[in-house]
Amino acid sequence: MPKYKAIISYDGTDYHGFQVQLNALTIQEVIEKSLTKLYGRKTRVEPAGRTDAGVHARGQVIGFFAPPVIPEKKIPLALNGVLPGDIVTLDAARVGEHFSPRREAEKKFYSYSIDNSFFPDVFWRRYSWHIPQSLDLQRMKEGAGHLLGKHDFKAFQSTGTFLKSTVRTLFSLEIEQHGSLVRLTYEGSGFLYKMVRNITGTLVEVGLGKREPQELQKILQSKDRQQAGEAAPAAGLCLEKVVYPAEREELKLDWWELMY
């Protein structure tokens, strides 16, 4: 059976995260039920990254096996027809049967949005962290600079997770202001559990003057979660994009289309 990958965006506000859970509505469950309905057969999906409760995605990537009854370019429209309004498929393509959205991801982009207006903006409340106090972005940028490159990010990994390696590469961390919105954009080889929210929470403490920018280096070296700041709230986080090596992405087993 052919394998497909699809780019999915979602408003995570009303979901208990991506991964299927007992007695809680998750993104995965809704997508799997929609694919099952669309193809008339039980379909499971694998994501590029599991997002927590309340976290959003503009470019989550999922992989799934399905019969080639719907042309790949028609899959988004067909799938959107059965998905609820807060989950939208943006693209789909045939991939090799061994394609894994998670393992083969080369880079991921996450954004974190802060509503830095005095009173919360009602239209951003689902998608941002409201911080009414003044933030010193220069200090935050200086702090962020200490995190760039290949490091052991263990200090920014939330406890309860056990991974072989906690070394990741942070290619860039941009901090920009658009009106009263402050946006942090993370580009990395991969991210540990709650790493973006833990770094953001720590950088906000730097922006508020509660910590010095150079502390980021010390926290990194400590490899101790207790040294870093509190995790920023889920609502501000969005999985923006997952990048795959171009050649892998194009790999398709076209003989399947002929066989079916």
Added chain:
Amino acid sequence: MPKYKAIISYDGTDYHGFQVQLNALTIQEVIEKSLTKLYGRKTRVEPAGRTDAGVHARGQVIGFFAPPVIPEKKIPLALNGVLPGDIVTLDAARVGEHFSPRREAEKKFYSYSIDNSFFPDVFWRRYSWHIPQSLDLQRMKEGAGHLLGKHDFKAFQSTGTFLKSTVRTLFSLEIEQHGSLVRLTYEGSGFLYKMVRNITGTLVEVGLGKREPQELQKILQSKDRQQAGEAAPAAGLCLEKVVYPAEREELKLDWWELMY
């Protein structure tokens, strides 16, 4: 008792409009209950304009009587403390006891947002009308040009409403594109029931090539609601700002503060 005006923003998605209704949650009811809780006495509010179910506001203005126990500049923070997250007070000020947010409004600004991307943007779905087809903004702007100035806008008033005069002045109607978002901004002396949504729906038909821009003039002259297009959906509409004559706005009965 002193009178106050307050600027209120709200995400109207989960409400049955502004005005109190039986068995349906409304913005007015929630604000009145919050003010009643805050001041410990039954408080009624009057809005600058009633918004329909699903319509939003960034700058709704309300008027209410309350004892001068909270300094005017502290009212927003105090009121936000009792309001739910989708209704936010942005400002408050003492006004004359005869101040009417509706009658004394000199101008109102409404925006209408269209998500013109092929697949709906999940983060805009609560605040826009998704139109995947290509829109010719030049044609829409040409059509809008016919509506500027003082006219009888009866053809764009939804039926079921009886007003003495249906003459209004449309000072400007700007149509701009920001990425895949198309925004129409209406500046007028006042707006008839569903006027912005009826004009927007008609202009969209012009943008889609279903009507000619010059038809707007004929529709206006016909004074017949049947000639105009369908009303645009509520989600895209937002009451942006209400403008009052400056001198009126500043009028305060300061002796009240001394008396109490």
